Amino acid sequence: xxxxxxxxxxxxxxxxxxxxxxxxxxxxxxxxxxxxxxxxxxxxxxxxxxxxxxxxxxxxxxxxxxxxxxxxxxxxxxxxxxxxxxxxxxxxxxxxxxxxxxxxxxxxxxxxxxxxxxxxxxxxxxxxxxxxxxxxxxxxxxxxxxxxxxxxxxxxxxxxxxxxxxxxxxxxxxxxxxxxxxxxxxxxxxxxxxxxxxxxxxxxxxxxxxxxxxxxxxxxxxxxxxxxxxxxxxxxxxxxxxxxxxxxxxxxxxxxxxxxxxxxxxxxxxxxxxxxxxxxxxxxxxxxxxxxxxxxxxxxxxxxxxxxxxxxxxxx
Amino acid sequence: xxxxxxxxxxxxxxxxxxxxxxxxxxxxxxxxxxxxxxxxxxxxxxxxxxxxxxxxxxxxxxxxxxxxxxxxxxxxxxxxxxxxxxxxxxxxxxxxxxxxxxxxxxxxxxxxxxxxxxxxxxxxxxxxxxxxxxxxxxxxxxxxxxxxxxxxxxxxxxxxxxxxxxxxxxxxxxxxxxxxxxxxxxxxxxxxxxxxxxxxxxxxxxxxxxxxxxxxxxxxxxxxxxxxxxxxxxxxxxxxxxxxxxxxxxxxxxxxxxxxxxxxxxxxxxxxxxxxxxxxxxxxxxxxxxxxxxxxxxxxxxxxxxxxxxxxxxxxxxxxxxxxxxxxxxxxxxxxxxxxxxxxxxxxxxxxxxxxxxxxxxxxxxxxxxxxxxxxxxxxxxxxxxxxxxxxxxxxxxxxxxxxxxxxxxxxxxxxxxxxxxxxxxxxxxxxxxxxxxxxxxxxxxxxxxxxxxxxxxxxx
Numbered sequence: 001x002x003x004x005x006x007x008x009x010x011x012x013x014x015x016x017x018x019x020x021x022x023x024x025x026x027x028x029x030x031x032x033x034x035x036x037x038x039x040x041x042x043x044x045x046x047x048x049x050x051x052x053x054x055x056x057x058x059x060x061x062x063x064x065x066x067x068x069x070x071x072x073x074x075x076x077x078x079x080x081x082x083x084x085x086x087x088x089x090x091x092x093x094x095x096x097x098x099x100x101x102x103x104x105x106x107x108x109x110x111x112x113x114x115x116x117x118x119x120x121x122x123x124x125x126x127x128x129x130x131x132x133x134x135x136x137x138x139x140x141x142x143x144x145x146x147x148x149x150x151x152x153x154x155x156x157x158x159x160x161x162x163x164x165x166x167x168x169x170x171x172x173x174x175x176x177x178x179x180x181x182x183x184x185x186x187x188x189x190x191x192x193x194x195x196x197x198x199x200x201x202x203x204x205x206x207x208x209x210x211x212x213x214x215x216x217x218x219x220x221x222x223x224x225x226x227x228x229x230x231x232x233x234x235x236x237x238x239x240x241x242x243x244x245x246x247x248x249x250x251x252x253x254x255x256x257x258x259x260x261x262x263x264x265x266x267x268x269x270x271x272x273x274x275x276x277x278x279x280x281x282x283x284x285x286x287x288x289x290x291x292x293x294x295x296x297x298x299x300x301x302x303x304x305x306x307x308x309x310x311x312x313x314x315x316x
Numbered sequence: 317x318x319x320x321x322x323x324x325x326x327x328x329x330x331x332x333x334x335x336x337x338x339x340x341x342x343x344x345x346x347x348x349x350x351x352x353x354x355x356x357x358x359x360x361x362x363x364x365x366x367x368x369x370x371x372x373x374x375x376x377x378x379x380x381x382x383x384x385x386x387x388x389x390x391x392x393x394x395x396x397x398x399x400x401x402x403x404x405x406x407x408x409x410x411x412x413x414x415x416x417x418x419x420x421x422x423x424x425x426x427x428x429x430x431x432x433x434x435x436x437x438x439x440x441x442x443x444x445x446x447x448x449x450x451x452x453x454x455x456x457x458x459x460x461x462x463x464x465x466x467x468x469x470x471x472x473x474x475x476x477x478x479x480x481x482x483x484x485x486x487x488x489x490x491x492x493x494x495x496x497x498x499x500x501x502x503x504x505x506x507x508x509x510x511x512x513x514x515x516x517x518x519x520x521x522x523x524x525x526x527x528x529x530x531x532x533x534x535x536x537x538x539x540x541x542x543x544x545x546x547x548x549x550x551x552x553x554x555x556x557x558x559x560x561x562x563x564x565x566x567x568x569x570x571x572x573x574x575x576x577x578x579x580x581x582x583x584x585x586x587x588x589x590x591x592x593x594x595x596x597x598x599x600x601x602x603x604x605x606x607x608x609x610x611x612x613x614x615x616x617x618x619x620x621x622x623x624x625x626x627x628x629x630x631x632x633x634x635x636x637x638x639x640x641x642x643x644x645x646x647x648x649x650x651x652x653x654x655x656x657x658x659x660x661x662x663x664x665x666x667x668x669x670x671x672x673x674x675x676x677x678x679x680x681x682x683x684x685x686x687x688x689x690x691x692x693x694x695x696x697x698x699x700x701x702x703x704x705x706x707x708x709x710x711x712x713x714x715x716x717x718x719x720x721x722x723x724x725x726x727x728x729x730x731x732x733x734x735x736x737x738x739x740x741x742x743x744x745x746x747x748x749x750x751x752x753x754x755x756x757x758x759x760x761x762x763x764x765x766x767x768x769x770x771x772x773x774x775x776x777x
């Protein structure tokens with residue numbers, strides 16, 4: 001009792017000191033909670049759509065599921081073992097690598113070329129800039145349906161064009177040799193709009209005086225392009241190559257619509273293979289295991305790109 | 317801006333939250349009340365219910381066939397004031413079945429669903445359905461007029477689990493005008509592998525190939541049955557759950573060798589997996605023969621109108637002497653058991669309506685699926701239609717001439733959709749010169765067998 005009272009008497013003074021400390025604490029707390037409040041929407045979205053699924057797939061990758069996708073039995077690392085020893089997985093990986101090689105360098109090169117020729121201010125520049133960035137406005141689904149018509153085995157417009165040149169028709173999507181290049185072609189076109197806009201904005205931000213002085217020094221257009229433009233837009237180039245690499249790894253919709261992985265699994269890229277295992281055959285275990293392997297692969301590749309690719313990037 | 321200080325903002329937020337919360341509350345109360353009020357009434361006077369019972373039907377009928385299905389639904393709804401059937405197109409059979417799988421264990425599923433024949437084993441194993449046999453037994457529904465071949469397919473352990481709705485089989489479509497031009501008898505379609513190959517050779521000329529078959533696993537299954545060969549062991553999976561795939565048997569090798577030879581001779585085109593593409597090429601006169609389901613009859617005949625005359629023949633046999641026949645393809649309707657009883661009963665009413673001779677006659681005429689009840693053939697409209705489009709007769713004759721056996725009853729396995737994909741890949745490997753027929757089929761059979769065994773492991777008996 002005494003103790004209580006002894007504390008109680010000096011309370012007013014102590015309280016006043018502690019309130020100032022407390023008010024500082026509360027204001028800091030307030031500030032922090034305000035920060036989290038503003039972060040909350042993205043944290044919640046990330047949590048629901050990225051972190052929770054990630055944890056769940058780690059969990060699922062250790063189990064077998066029944067035909068309805070319900071967890072049936074614990075198998076440890078068997079799923080990973082099965083994936084890493086299956087021929088289909090390596091086949092898919094090889095196809096994915098081929099697909100990346102077919103789409104990423106060409107996509108970057110075409111966008112660079114188009115941006116380079118549409119940068120000088122001529123009469124119809126704006127119109128061409130509009131045309132070249134148009135694919136950006138088309139969704140993967142719509143784009144795939146358009147190309148499905150173009151690639152149609154018997155009613156293909158492309159084949160009609162070839163027949164006018166005296167070339168015999170190509171079985172775009174039904175010949176295993178052509179299916180992957182056909183899809184790659186379509187994908188390059190699809191990503192062109194975005195790549196082009198990034199390149200163009202990169203080029204537009206190169207200061208004009210650099211070009212002027214280069215011209216005065218007698219540098220020709222090619223030399224100017226390779227010695228001035230390319231180094232100065234290297235951040236855009238780097239950004240585009242990283243982003244298109246990741247998106248090429250994740251290409252799914254066009255394959256699902258155009259070929260469904262066929263013919264002869266020649267377009268069965270990793271993501272489509274995962275989709276097939278998980279959502280068609282309801283083997284979530286093996287699907288999750290593959291998804292995690294893909295996650296590791298993309299992370300490693302991106303780190304490599306940053307380690308080695310970024311050295312050559314020149315930030316102004 | 318004093319009046320809009322922190323306090324009033326907080327108040328505003330609070331009142332917003334309360335509004336949301338109260339909205340939730342009243343909603344919850346309403347949903348809780350509904351079944352409570354309906355339950356005591358339903359058994360006594362189901363017909364006099366004020367709120368009609370809602371039956372959600374997932375189906376996979378698109379295009380012209382989808383319109384015909386909707387027409388049947390509308391007729392049913394007009395006749396039955398106490399039931400409202402809501403038909404929802406859920407994509408192709410595969411897609412719709414996948415959506416069902418995703419919805420199992422939740423309330424978002426339908427009351428009844430149309431599932432293709434090869435999904436039957438899965439539906440039974442899922443234990444998520446009420447066998448229609450229960451309804452048949454409960455009211456002594458007469459199934460004697462139903463087509464015996466069709467009932468055969470959907471009967472497992474002497475029980476009818478689902479009600480057949482749309483059934484079809486593959487037939488050979490040919491261009492009669494092209495046959496005449498090539499010096500072939502337009503009234504005598506080729507009946508054996510050899511005859512087809514010969515006809516294809518004669519029909520091939522610049523701008524027109526002899527024919528094209530879509531790379532569709534279903535055709536392979538049918539060509540097996542047409543040779544009296546079984547696709548999986550244990551009596552085609554009918555006497556016991558299947559254990560091994562028999563895809564690599566002689567019947568398969570023979571069929572693929574024949575198909576491949578025609579592709580190599582360039583008398584047959586490879587147009588990929590879609591029958592849509594082969595039927596378009598057929599309508600455009602680019603190919604003179606094709607295999608397709610009878611369900612496409614109506615649209616194929618329509619698309620060729622004014623261009624050429626369409627002939628139909630039986631599915632070709634390996635040899636003239638081989639015994640066998642076609643499997644009943646198509647789909648049946650299943651009732652889900654997680655729905656209230658009144659809703660399941662209402663679904664049964666709709667299923668009975670679909671099986672009526674009148675509905676089946678209308679369905680048959682509008683699509684090309686053949687009637688599941690023999691009484692439909694007595695309907696005047698069907699008779700008129702047969703004289704107008706004699707092509708319809710082929711499918712019906714083919715069905716009736718099929719000798720029932722385990723082979724023609726159709727294979728049963730839980731992983732059928734996957735097996736079909738593997739079969740299609742095998743056909744592609746052969747047609748594209750990657751593997752020999754024997755090799756490709758052996759590899760596919762091995763892969764299918766391991767999938768079957770894995771499936772058997774995860775399904776508790």
